[in-house]
Amino acid sequence: MRLEIGNINIKDVQLGNETKVEKGVLYVNQEELAKVTGDDERIASVEVYLAKPGEETRIIPVKDVIEPRVKVSGSGGIFPGFISKVDTVGEGRTHVLKGAAVVTTGKIVGFQEGIIDMSGPGAEYTPFSKTLNIVVKVDPIDGLHQHEHEAVVRLAGFRAAAYIGEAGRNVEPDDVQVYETKPLLEQAAEYPNLPKVAYVYMLQTQGLLHDTYVYGVDAKRIIPTLIYPTEVMDGAIVSGNCVSACDKNPTYVHQNSPVIHDLYELHGKEINFIGCVITNENVTLADKERSSNMTAKLVELIGAEAVIISEEGFGNPDADLVMNCRKIEKKGIKTVLITDEYAGQDGASQSLADSTPEGDAVVTAGNANEVITLPPMKTVIGYPEVADVIAGGSAGSLKEDGSITAEIQVITGATNELGFNYLTAKGL
Numbered sequence: 001m002r003l004e005i006g007n008i009n010i011k012d013v014q015l016g017n018e019t020k021v022e023k024g025v026l027y028v029n030q031e032e033l034a035k036v037t038g039d040d041e042r043i044a045s046v047e048v049y050l051a052k053p054g055e056e057t058r059i060i061p062v063k064d065v066i067e068p069r070v071k072v073s074g075s076g077g078i079f080p081g082f083i084s085k086v087d088t089v090g091e092g093r094t095h096v097l098k099g100a101a102v103v104t105t106g107k108i109v110g111f112q113e114g115i116i117d118m119s120g121p122g123a124e125y126t127p128f129s130k131t132l133n134i135v136v137k138v139d140p141i142d143g144l145h146q147h148e149h150e151a152v153v154r155l156a157g158f159r160a161a162a163y164i165g166e167a168g169r170n171v172e173p174d175d176v177q178v179y180e181t182k183p184l185l186e187q188a189a190e191y192p193n194l195p196k197v198a199y200v201y202m203l204q205t206q207g208l209l210h211d212t213y214v215y216g217v218d219a220k221r222i223i224p225t226l227i228y229p230t231e232v233m234d235g236a237i238v239s240g241n242c243v244s245a246c247d248k249n250p251t252y253v254h255q256n257s258p259v260i261h262d263l264y265e266l267h268g269k270e271i272n273f274i275g276c277v278i279t280n281e282n283v284t285l286a287d288k289e290r291s292s293n294m295t296a297k298l299v300e301l302i303g304a305e306a307v308i309i310s311e312e313g314f315g316n317p318d319a320d321l322v323m324n325c326r327k328i329e330k331k332g333i334k335t336v337l338i339t340d341e342y343a344g345q346d347g348a349s350q351s352l353a354d355s356t357p358e359g360d361a362v363v364t365a366g367n368a369n370e371v372i373t374l375p376p377m378k379t380v381i382g383y384p385e386v387a388d389v390i391a392g393g394s395a396g397s398l399k400e401d402g403s404i405t406a407e408i409q410v411i412t413g414a415t416n417e418l419g420f421n422y423l424t425a426k427g428l
Helices: 030-037 146-168 184-190 229-233 251-255 258-266 285-301 316-330 384-388
Strands: 002-009 012-015 020-022 025-028 043-051 057-062 064-066 069-073 092-098 100-105 114-117 132-140 175-180 196-203 212-214 225-227 237-239 272-280 306-310 334-341 362-367 371-374 379-382 404-407
Touching: 002 229, 012 043, 012 132, 020 146, 025 146, 030 043, 030 132, 030 146, 043 146, 043 379, 057 100, 057 384, 064 146, 064 251, 069 146, 092 146, 100 146, 132 146, 132 379, 146 237, 146 251, 175 229, 184 272, 196 258, 196 285, 196 316, 225 229, 229 258, 229 272, 237 251, 258 272, 258 306, 272 285, 285 316, 306 316, 316 334, 379 384, 384 404
Parallel strands: 002 092, 012 025, 057 379, 100 132, 196 272, 196 306, 306 334, 334 362
Antiparallel strands: 002 175, 020 025, 043 132, 057 114, 064 100, 069 092, 212 237, 225 272, 371 404
């Protein structure tokens, strides 16, 4: 599949009478956006805000972050299975409003939702302090169950992003990037002297409110399968989960997976990037064994000589990560793991819930238990009181002056396990 990504660089976002892009400025019709976003009888109200880098603004609780895009040629459309028909994506051309993002917030669904600060120390931990954010605050009608509440807000965010993305349909991109993965036999033969590398992409699927969707299907219901990397880049995978904010993959991160982009950057130079295996993270031991067996089999079947494996979440998913690693290594295929750590506030605890001797090449995205104090902000979009109950916070995290003391676990993207974050390491 050959996909062209046309990047339209957005320098500013403003409210206006018409939703359009003009000279690098994204103008958003607030009333139209609210109407489109709230087109669901289960929604009681929608409010639209702008949050820009450097402003003293806090968004809490953050549910999802989505990049506005529009499909201008090729099969399928944006968010297949939700907004568009279930046609295969990953080819043709897609225009991206690069630098803009839709952020959804509102009443808390569960407890694993996050914070985005647009300035101050918290902004240094989240990549979404650098995006021009169109925030839609979506509150449902009373009486919805949690899973229904999550679905209402998730779909509202997709509608908002699709509506805004349409503004880029007829705009000439500032640059066009081309990504291509050919059918397997053809791809493998193209660079016979380069090592064949695949990506094992673990998707969060561990119980209610821990959902990731593939072409509109909850990935709990899939068995491991092959997917073109360009399908991921083109919106085939979206977030629907409420895992801890620090290592959650919002939809924006799936759309812009650093692992996939970096593998493409090395493709044809140092490696032959032959494809992507998606697999789920399971609850029962039998399901973990089944998925890891099939993942290892698929990696072997396509002839990979090395794989990168990433996870989403921590604790229970560590067992899936380790199983995938061990079984793939047993087939003589080298693995590199990407994870984060929950090593305690002092960093002295066991980092992962499971381990294996074969897991000897690991990249860490940081320790999510480290504590930070976020100063008060002039503007708070959402419900600041949830700081006391979201994962990483505790009773008393929210102070009277509006500051928050909590683990960096509360910050959206702080220790993202695809590397979509700002933390780094230094030698001692």
